[in-house]
Amino acid sequence: MRFIRGSALLGLAAFSIAASNVVGTAMAADYEVRQFGGGPAWFVYDEPVDVALHVLEPGDPKCHEIGEIILLFENRDQLRDGALIERAALTGMNRYAELCRSLGANPSNQRKISGFIVGMGEPDAQGRVMGDARILDAIVSSLTGTYRLTVRRNSVAATGADNGLAATLAERNRALAAQKAGREATSQTRDKDRSADVAAIRATYDTVLAESMANAQKPGLLGRLTGGERAALNGVWSSSKPECSKERVILFERDGAGTVEWWRASSEEIGLLPWRTGRWELRDGTIIMNFDHRVEYDRFRQDLRSGAVDETVQLDLKSVTDSELRLSATGGGISPEALFLGGAEKLFTRCPE
Incomplete structure (x- = not known):
């Protein structure tokens, strides 16, 4: 022009x-x-x-x-x-x-x-x-x-291009809605299966935990007088009363021998599992724990992993009273004892029955 x-x-x-x-x-x-x-x-x-x-x-x-x-x-x-x-x-x-x-x-x-x-x-x-x-x-x-x-x-x-764009967007939205519905259906099925798995885990281990806690009753006065420090160790211990829901060390006698069960919560949903179990004894002021079995929950695979282990820790008994237990690591540096305690020394509190 x-x-x-x-x-x-x-x-x-x-x-x-x-x-x-x-x-x-x-x-x-x-x-x-x-x-x-x-x-x-x-x-x-x-x-x-x-x-x-x-x-x-x-x-x-x-x-x-x-x-x-x-x-x-x-x-x-x-x-x-x-x-x-x-x-x-x-x-x-x-x-x-x-x-x-x-x-x-x-x-x-x-x-x-x-x-x-x-x-x-x-x-x-x-x-x-x-x-x-x-x-x-x-x-x-x-x-x-x-x-x-x-x-x-x-x-x-x-x-x-508005009309064509609107049609394209509408078709895309329908496809996205169908995909979302499919994902939600799959997710609901997966959630139901997972809930069933968690219920089965808890049905098994809640019973075991209840039996162990019943066996680990705090000794009475007579038990302490006759059993001394070894009898005083019987009980359910944790770093604090609120932490009892996340970690418990259970010490008790079974068939004349000391039994130790170290329970830990893998997740809030799964709850407490017997992370390490085995035998314990008190020898010259030292608690010796020999762990021969473990149960852990794999968050990635979302299943239990259990099996035999061979682990020993030796913990110095610093003091034990009716309500508190203080243990310290015997080894230097980053020892198995320190790893189990989460530090060189740990004060445990008796969990409520």
Whole structure:
């Protein structure tokens, strides 16, 4: 289209000057200048889609002061033609490069593109296309010498695609809903199976725990008088009363020999399991525990792991009273005893019966 038609639509005066008349510089092409009240101007080139360069100082143009390239569309249909937009943007880039070289400067390899429909929007006093009038945003760039256009926003084309997009989104939402329903059904089945597994574990070990705690009753006065420190050790111990729900060391006599069961909670859901079990004896102020079996819950595999072990720890008996038991590790450094105690020394409290 001729810019003369475009200028009538713009509704502002435009005047034509030859490029050679601007500060005596020989230009590669003629353009028309549209001046704005704030000082900047557009250098507008007559093309199938008119192209404008935003120039900060039109009386003394400099390459580094040339702003974005503005495409002046005649109607909305042009904005649905991707090939037309690309040709217009690349033409604008060439006009920008020509102007820079005519000014004795090297053009940038990247320029911002904006677009608006003449008569349906107006630039501001600085010649900038802003707000709803700005219906196209793009970038022309080159890293290899060949310009490429990247359209970031085309509000007209997006509006024309609304129906198709809505159908696509609806279909995607239906597929996602079906997938979600399938996952929920699988999850519910898995949760039921897991609940059954947990119930079976607890049915087994709750009974064992109750029997062991019954065997580990705190000795009476007569028992302590006749059994001494060994009898005083019988009981259910933990680092504190609240911790009894997470860890218990149970010491009791069975068939004339000391039995030790170290129960720990693998998780809040699974609860206490006999982490280590075996025999214990008190010898010269030292408690010797020989563990020969373990039961642990594998959180990753979500199943029980049990089997034989061969572990021995020796713990110095520092003191034992009716309510407290203090043990310390006998080995130096990071010893098995320290690992079992969680430190060099540990004070246990008798758990409620």
